[in-house]
Amino acid sequence: MVATAGLGQIEGAAVAALLIGLGRSFAVYVAPEFEVVVPYAIMVAVLLFRPQGLFGVAETRRI
Known part of the structure; x- marks a missing residue:
């Protein structure tokens, strides 16, 4: 479920569990x-x- 929700996202985990x-x-x-x-x-x-x-934030890379 963590992969579906987004790492560290409690709201995403709740929505993923519901889905x-x-x-x-x-x-x-x-x-x-x-x-x-x-x-x-x-x-x-x-x-x-x-x-x-679901609610994860995309990381930006710094060079």
Whole structure:
């Protein structure tokens, strides 16, 4: 869940837990065989669009 939320982000962890919980509940209702895969799919989707996490801040490099 830390990878989905963003390192050190309490708010991100809460939102990620909510997303994963709702996603798993929906998967159990629609396609129970994919219930185990849903948290990983959510994590991959978040990290594709926001590599720093849901509420993470992108680091800037100094030379």
